[in-house]
Amino acid sequence: MGTPKATLEWHGSTLLRRVTGIVARATSGPVVVVRAPGQELPAMPNGVEVTEDAREGRGPLQGLAAGLAALDGREEVAFVSSTDAPLLHPAFVRRVVAALDGEHDVALPRAGGFPHPLAAAYRTALLPDVEKLLAADRMRPAFLFETCRVRRLDEALLLDDPAVAAFDPELDSVLNLNEPEDYEAARERPAPEVAVRCYGALRSRHGAGRSPVLVRAATLAAAAAAVDLELDEHVVAALNGDQITRDPDEPLATGDSVAFVAADAGG
Amino acid sequence: MPDVPGGYFGRALVVDVTDGAAEELPLDEQTLRRYIGGVGLGTYLMHRLAPDGVDPLAPEAPLAFVFSPLVGTPLTTSAKFAVVAKSPLTERLNDALASSHFAIAGKLSGHDALVVTGAREAPSVLLVDGDGPRVDDAADLWGLPAAEAEHRLRERLGPAWRVAAIGPAGERLVRYATVSHDGRHAGRGGLGAVLGSKRIKAVAVRAATKCATAHPKRVLAAARDLRARSFGPATAKYRELGTLANLLAFNALSTLPTRNFQEATFAGAPQLAAEDLAEARSVARNSCASCSIGCEHIYATKGGGQARVEYENVFALGPLCGVADPDVVLSASARCDALGLDTISAGGTIAWAMECAERGLIDAPWLRFGDGAALLRALDEIGSRTGLGDLLGEGSRRASAVVGGEAPSFATHVKGLELPGYEPRTLQAMALGMAVNARGADHNRSGAYEADLAGGHDRMAGGAAQAAAAIVTEDRAAVMDSLILCKFLRGVFADPFPEWAALLSAVTGWDVDGNELQRTAVRIVLAKRLFNLREGWTRAEDWLPDRFLAETLELESGRSATLTPERLRSMIDAYYAGRGLDRDGLPDAEQLDALGLHVLAA
Numbered sequence: 094m095g096t097p098k099a100t101l102e103w104h105g106s107t108l109l110r111r112v113t114g115i116v117a118r119a120t121s122g123p124v125v126v127v128r129a130p131g132q133e134l135p136a137m138p139n140g141v142e143v144t145e146d147a148r149e150g151r152g153p154l155q156g157l158a159a160g161l162a163a164l165d166g167r168e169e170v171a172f173v174s175s176t177d178a179p180l181l182h183p184a185f186v187r188r189v190v191a192a193l194d195g196e197h198d199v200a201l202p203r204a205g206g207f208p209h210p211l212a213a214a215y216r217t218a219l220l221p222d223v224e225k226l227l228a229a230d231r232m233r234p235a236f237l238f239e240t241c242r243v244r245r246l247d248e249a250l251l252l253d254d255p256a257v258a259a260f261d262p263e264l265d266s267v268l269n270l271n272e273p274e275d276y277e278a279a280r281e282r283p284a285p286e287v288a289v290r291c292y293g294a295l296r297s298r299h300g301a302g303r304s305p306v307l308v309r310a311a312t313l314a315a316a317a318a319a320v321d322l323e324l325d326e327h328v329v330a331a332l333n334g335d336q337i338t339r340d341p342d343e344p345l346a347t348g349d350s351v352a353f354v355a356a357d358a359g360g
Numbered sequence: 361m362p363d364v365p366g367g368y369f370g371r372a373l374v375v376d377v378t379d380g381a382a383e384e385l386p387l388d389e390q391t392l393r394r395y396i397g398g399v400g401l402g403t404y405l406m407h408r409l410a411p412d413g414v415d416p417l418a419p420e421a422p423l424a425f426v427f428s429p430l431v432g433t434p435l436t437t438s439a440k441f442a443v444v445a446k447s448p449l450t451e452r453l454n455d456a457l458a459s460s461h462f463a464i465a466g467k468l469s470g471h472d473a474l475v476v477t478g479a480r481e482a483p484s485v486l487l488v489d490g491d492g493p494r495v496d497d498a499a500d501l502w503g504l505p506a507a508e509a510e511h512r513l514r515e516r517l518g519p520a521w522r523v524a525a526i527g528p529a530g531e532r533l534v535r536y537a538t539v540s541h542d543g544r545h546a547g548r549g550g551l552g553a554v555l556g557s558k559r560i561k562a563v564a565v566r567a568a569t570k571c572a573t574a575h576p577k578r579v580l581a582a583a584r585d586l587r588a589r590s591f592g593p594a595t596a597k598y599r600e601l602g603t604l605a606n607l608l609a610f611n612a613l614s615t616l617p618t619r620n621f622q623e624a625t626f627a628g629a630p631q632l633a634a635e636d637l638a639e640a641r642s643v644a645r646n647s648c649a650s651c652s653i654g655c656e657h658i659y660a661t662k663g664g665g666q667a668r669v670e671y672e673n674v675f676a677l678g679p680l681c682g683v684a685d686p687d688v689v690l691s692a693s694a695r696c697d698a699l700g701l702d703t704i705s706a707g708g709t710i711a712w713a714m715e716c717a718e719r720g721l722i723d724a725p726w727l728r729f730g731d732g733a734a735l736l737r738a739l740d741e742i743g744s745r746t747g748l749g750d751l752l753g754e755g756s757r758r759a760s761a762v763v764g765g766e767a768p769s770f771a772t773h774v775k776g777l778e779l780p781g782y783e784p785r786t787l788q789a790m791a792l793g794m795a796v797n798a799r800g801a802d803h804n805r806s807g808a809y810e811a812d813l814a815g816g817h818d819r820m821a822g823g824a825a826q827a828a829a830a831i832v833t834e835d836r837a838a839v840m841d842s843l844i845l846c847k848f849l850r851g852v853f854a855d856p857f858p859e860w861a862a863l864l865s866a867v868t869g870w871d872v873d874g875n876e877l878q879r880t881a882v883r884i885v886l887a888k889r890l891f892n893l894r895e896g897w898t899r900a901e902d903w904l905p906d907r908f909l910a911e912t913l914e915l916e917s918g919r920s921a922t923l924t925p926e927r928l929r930s931m932i933d934a935y936y937a938g939r940g941l942d943r944d945g946l947p948d949a950e951q952l953d954a955l956g957l958h959v960l961a962a
Contacts, residue, residue, distance in 0.1 A: 256918070290612065292605070292608050292612060293600075293606075293608070293634070293635065294596050294597050294600040294605060296635050303630065325593075327593045327594065327851075329815050331612060331613050333916065333918075334917050335820075335915060335917035335919055336818065337613070337813055337815035337819060338815045340815075352609065352612040352613070354609040356813075356814065356851075357850075
């Protein structure tokens with residue numbers, strides 16, 4: 094690729110900023126980024142934790158071990174994603190995490206004819222098993238799946254979730270960028286379509302009507318710009334009626350609803 | 361008169377209306393500097409003048425109109441006064457603010473506060489001007505709406521007189537009756553009932569003197585600067601649409617209390633939205649005296665009337681009662697104004713009764729969520745204390761205790777004060793702020809919702825950030841309510857405490873700085889807590905109703921908003937720790953001594 098994947102740009106933000114933001118939106122726990130020793134990382138959301146591979150170049154199981162170790166004792170389940178997933182959707186993450194029931198240790202999506210261990214959910218208690226495999230130089234995720242209880246999620250099962258079916262019908266969440274052509278193809282894709290509403294005085298000042306405006310925007314800043322709004326200290330946004338943010342780099346995903354309100358909301 | 365700081369007279373007038381006897385209570389400079397004015401000074405006066413354990417509706421219970429050093433200066437939004445007493449609704453300290461010319465005329469009668477004690481045999485008015493206090497007959501005013509009484513009294517006395525009056529609800533001791541002036545209400549906590557218990561229909565004041573500031577040129581320069589800033593983006597919401605702009609946004613954020621807090625979104629919200637109503641119904645925009653913001657939006661009502669529109673009125677009489685018809689909601693708001701009822705407590709109590717009726721806990725088949733006619737009937741019955749209104753006039757806490765069974769579990773109050781329009785489960789710093797505040801569930805003494813809505817923390821989680829937000833916003837409110845400045849101005853201050861200190865310094869001549877004002881804030885917050893402690897407060901009162909801790913809200917985003925008792929307990933512990941209180945919410949002697957509060961605690 095010539096450039097670290099984490100720093101690749103996609104519709105206004107780096108891939109790492111986007112993926113960490115999407116995972117943070119879809120989960121309630123901490124977000125941990127595993128990097129190679131000494132690797133420089135682009136900016137990420139506040140609160141994202143960084144840990145390092147114990148040894149460089151040992152593949153995904155090494156990264157999985159570092160990530161699970163960072164979460165050890167704090168969370169029972171971790172969603173694991175690669176950084177080169179620009180189309181990862183929060184609904185997909187939620188679906189996979191929810192599929193990891195008490196009978197299984199891994200929820201493993203299978204789409205396009207392949208399993209996707211870097212878009213899967215793992216029980217953090219698997220850490221000793223992963224470490225054993227690493228010690229035995231058995232570096233492929235498939236070896237782990239031989240030793241634990243895996244719930245395989247085929248396309249039908251994934252699309253059984255209404256939100257996934259509506260917002261990620263092609264299961265683009267599992268799309269990786271392995272070659273420069275993959276990256277170029279991803280960049281050709283339009284930014285997600287999101288619905289924007291302005292409330293209160295913002296509505297009248299920015300000509301927005303009662304109905305939401307559909308715009309293409311991969312970040313909050315892009316959504317604001319699309320309705321001619323400047324994200325200054327007097328404006329905040331709520332995503333899907335949930336969390337409130339004023340971070341211009343907050344990633345948006347297809348189907349998101351963005352509400353811009355005056356920052357001095359209240360009596 | 362000894363030398364007094366600029367902006368003060370150094371005295372309060374205490375009038376026993378039983379026989380009209382009056383005395384001047386000297387207020388020394390140390391006391392004024394420690395408590396400033398408004399809510400702070402009012403709290404001090406209640407410590408001094410309210411007998412321990414007094415029945416708020418007994419003749420001995422004092423009620424104070426408290427001014428502040430900034431009143432009468434050209435500083436924008438400074439024409440405000442606090443009404444302070446022990447609340448008949450909460451049995452705890454209560455302060456409520458109102459604005460405009462009464463503040464200026466009352467202060468320029470030559471007093472930093474007017475305190476009313478005693479009780480009359482017959483309906484009366486208290487008059488205060490340069491000739492001293494006197495009590496007149498007011499039989500002809502009894503039964504009138506406050507605005508009408510105010511109008512007639514000024515016709516009788518002359519236009520230089522300014523009047524604060526109660527409506528029929530106050531006369532009938534509805535425990536959430538208001539005191540109003542020029543259409544604005546000192547609304548929360550039932551202070552109108554305190555005046556009603558004294559059979560004082562109104563207090564009329566007339567300016568008799570002037571009050572010098574220490575540094576007039578500095579005051580004028582500060583006033584010009586503040587006025588210019590008051591036209592900026594931080595106050596745009598209030599100018600352009602008023603606080604009703606909250607409604608549709610809160611609906612989008614799942615924080616619009618609906619059907620007695622059973623839901624946090626309301627399908628009828630668009631019908632009540634300022635964005636559309638303003639276009640169709642706005643007829644005027646008004647300002648209080650000395651205010652350059654102009655937040656008051658007046659809408660036309662069905663039948664040719666007009667109503668002042670605020671978010672809290674519309675939320676409480678609309679979504680909270682399941683009513684979406686704007687004509688009904690505006691009429692209900694106007695009805696509350698005429699009767700002299702706090703709209704939040706009225707709506708909260710009626711919404712609770714609607715749920716009781718639907719569950720079969722009270723025999724009122726006519727009372728149903730969404731029924732506008734039932735809402736209006738309930739308000740009339742409360743104002744006249746007839747039918748079900750006699751029970752509902754007691755407020756949701758007392759009424760639910762009478763009904764019994766499961767009714768108290770969904771009576772949405774803290775310390776007896778009904779919740780304002782902020783859903784605690786989706787605004788959890790605010791949940792804490794409401795739980796611990798001395799006045800009860802309140803958005804003006806704890807503005808922690810600001811932090812929830814700013815995006816700096818997860819508004820549906822609870823922790824150290826939420827506790828810190830509750831403390832910071834409570835401290836800021838304590839100072840703003842004592843200076844007094846309107847909270848709608850809060851967004852124009854980049855560094856509030858030093859900026860407020862500069863204003864206070866220019867007016868008084870004190871070398872006060874931001875650090876001193878922060879200590880003052882803590883002192884005022886703890887002085888309120890000490891008063892409540894004296895009156896029987898226990899840690900169990902710093903809590904939220906069961907509904908918020910037992911029922912989960914399912915949000916459109918797919919998330920569940922839950923507030924567990926454990927989380928609330930943890931946040932309260934963090935709040936106590938942050939305030940230097942022990943685990944029972946009590947201050948220690950060293951802290952009291954350092955703040956000069958040991959005298960009050962003795």
